[in-house]
Structures are given as C-alpha cells and as structure tokens.
Amino acid sequence: MDGRDWGTFLLPYEQTVEELKVKFKTMRSELKKREEYTPIEFVTGRVKRLSSILEKAQRLNVKMEDLETGIEDIAGIRIMCQFVEDIRRVAEYIRARKDLEVLYEKDYITNYKESGYRSFHMIIKYPVQTALGQKIVLAEIQIRTLAMNFWATIEHSLNYKYRESLPDEMRIRLKTAAEAASILDSEMSSIREEILEAQKTFEENSNMTTQVLKAIHQLYFYHLVNEAIESQERFNVIWQTQDMEAMKELLDHVRELLSGAKKDSLPDGL
Numbered sequence: 001m002d003g004r005d006w007g008t009f010l011l012p013y014e015q016t017v018e019e020l021k022v023k024f025k026t027m028r029s030e031l032k033k034r035e036e037y038t039p040i041e042f043v044t045g046r047v048k049r050l051s052s053i054l055e056k057a058q059r060l061n062v063k064m065e066d067l068e069t070g071i072e073d074i075a076g077i078r079i080m081c082q083f084v085e086d087i088r089r090v091a092e093y094i095r096a097r098k099d100l101e102v103l104y105e106k107d108y109i110t111n112y113k114e115s116g117y118r119s120f121h122m123i124i125k126y127p128v129q130t131a132l133g134q135k136i137v138l139a140e141i142q143i144r145t146l147a148m149n150f151w152a153t154i155e156h157s158l159n160y161k162y163r164e165s166l167p168d169e170m171r172i173r174l175k176t177a178a179e180a181a182s183i184l185d186s187e188m189s190s191i192r193e194e195i196l197e198a199q200k201t202f203e204e205n206s207n208m209t210t211q212v213l214k215a216i217h218q219l220y221f222y223h224l225v226n227e228a229i230e231s232q233e234r235f236n237v238i239w240q241t242q243d244m245e246a247m248k249e250l251l252d253h254v255r256e257l258l259s260g261a262k263k264d265s266l267p268d269g270l
C-alpha cells in the first residue's frame with residue numbers, strides 16, 4: 001500500500017456525496033410542490049470505507065494508483081422510490097441534468113443478478129469544486145424501490161460479498177425472497193394504476209355533473225322553463241343511479257336546446 005494521506009484522498013468523495021444528497025433531496029421537495037407526487041421517496045449516501053475500498057481493489061485487481069478510475073463507487077448515493085415506474089422517471093431526470101455526466105447504466109431490474117438483486121445503477125462523472133480547484137470524480141447512483149431496498153439491505157447484512165460461502169439452501173431462499181419482493185412491486189404498481197384510473201373517472205364524472213347543472217340553469221335565461229324543469233327531473237333520476245352514459249346524453253340534449261335557443265334569439269339578418 002502507498003503512503004498517501006487517505007483522509008485527504010477521501011475529501012472530494014465526501015463532498016460529492018453531501019452535494020448529491022442535497023441535490024436529490026431538493027429535487028424530491030421541488031417535485032412534490034410542483035406535481036403533488038414525487039417519484040423520490042428518500043435518499044441516502046455514503047463514502048466507501050477505506051477497508052472496503054482496499055478489499056474491492058484487491059478483488060477487482062485494481063492498482064493503488066488507479067483507485068480513482070478503477071473503483072467507481074467510492075462515492076455512492078441511493079434513491080428509493082415507491083413504484084418500479086418511478087425508477088425510469090428518476091433516471092430520466094438524472095440523464096437530463098447539466099451538473100453531472102452519466103458514463104453508463106446497469107439495469108439490474110430487467111437483468112437481475114444471479115443472487116436475485118434488483119436495482120438500477122448509473123455511474124456518473126461529477127465535477128466537484130474543491131479548495132484546490134475542480135476535480136472530476138466517479139460516483140454511483142443506485143435507484144430502487146422500497147421492496148428492492150428491503151431485500152438488498154437484509155441480503156447485504158447477511159454478507160453478499162461472501163455469498164460463495166453461503167449454504168446453497170440459504171442462497172435459494174434469498175432468491176425466492178427476491179422473487180416475492182418483485183411480485184410485491186408488480187402488485188403495488190397494478191393497484192396504483194387502478195387507483196389512478198378510478199380517480200380520473202371520478203374527476204370526469206364530477207366535471208360532467210357540473211356542466212349539466214350549469215347548462216340546465218342557462219335554459220332559464222332563454223325562457224325554456226318547461227325544458228329546464230323536465231331536464232332537472234331527468235337529472236335527479238340519473239343522479240340517483242349514477243348512470244354517466246345517461247348523464248352524457250342529458251348534457252348533449254340540453255346543449256342542443258341551448259344552441260337552438262341561441263340561434264332563435266339572434267337578431268334578423270344574422
């Protein structure tokens with residue numbers, strides 16, 4: 001091992017992790033304010049411990065002088081999402097950023113690892129402004145769902161690096177647990193789709209109801225009193241049954257009455 005000052009070596013990585021955490025936490029709160037929904041649930045980050053850097057360098061045959069390029073995750077952040085679909089959205093936001101450059105991506109969701117591990121990884125180049133000037137460092141961004149994170153956290157604590165020494169039975173059970181987490185993600189996504197669909201239908205129905213009531217009210221302005229009363233009675237019946245097809249027909253009918261009345265009320269010659 002060389003005699004470099006390891007504390008100083010890690011400084012730009014520490015700054016990178018702090019800056020990236022702030023940036024993605026800010027993105028979370030901004031999106032929440034703008035769109036009421038944010039694809040980012042929470043963000044964590046860490047600088048790899050020296051012992052882990054050295055162990056990985058040995059494992060990957062990276063020379064000491066090549067650590068900065070050979071170990072890509074000395075600085076790492078992790079973005080947790082509620083739904084699998086959110087992961088693609090977050091990746092899009094990252095690709096569009098001007099303050100970093102995506103070097104490459106690893107899609108362990110489509111191509112999950114032998115262990116069962118699922119996540120979306122991006123390796124980025126990040127320019128960090130140090131007291132000595134700009135330094136470009138590599139950093140890893142892991143994007144995953146809460147379920148993927150639950151699995152990976154537990155599997156990590158069971159020491160994924162030494163998986164080779166795990167009994168086969170344990171390996172298989174961990175893989176089965178990863179499948180279960182993936183099924184949970186799919187199920188939550190489909191429930192979410194249905195909830196969004198139901199919310200949309202509710203919104204459309206409530207808009208139509210408002211339009212019908214406004215249109216009936218307008219009939220009085222054109223002295224179509226009988227038509228207004230008859231339409232209101234039809235509305236009352238439809239409202240009880242919540243038959244939105246019939247509501248649409250009523251809306252069309254009242255609109256026809258209104259456009260006829262508007263034509264009749266135009267001055268001669270127009």
Ligand SMILES: Nc1nc2c(ncn2[C@@H]2O[C@H](COP(=O)(O)OP(=O)(O)OP(=O)(O)O)[C@@H](O)[C@H]2O)c(=O)[nH]1
Pocket residue numbers: 073106113115116117121151152153155156160
């Ligand atoms: N818990 C868990 N995490 C994993 C697993 N595979 C990868 N990871 C995480 O993803 C990171 C990147 O892994 P890889 O894409 O395989 O890249 P790598 O750094 O060349 O490979 P490693 O030697 O596994 O670190 C790792 O440093 C871990 O944080 C796994 O099977 N289980």
Ligand SMILES: Nc1ncnc2c1ncn2[C@@H]1O[C@H](COP(=O)(O)OP(=O)(O)OP(=O)(O)O)[C@@H](O)[C@H]1O
Pocket residue numbers: 044045046047048049052056073075076077078140141142156161
């Ligand atoms: N990109 C990341 N963002 C946030 N936390 C991470 C990231 N990568 C790893 N961690 C976490 O940091 C802790 C220490 O892990 P470590 O630095 O040994 O890295 P590892 O990625 O798990 O392993 P490897 O040596 O294979 O890269 C673990 O709790 C791990 O889950």
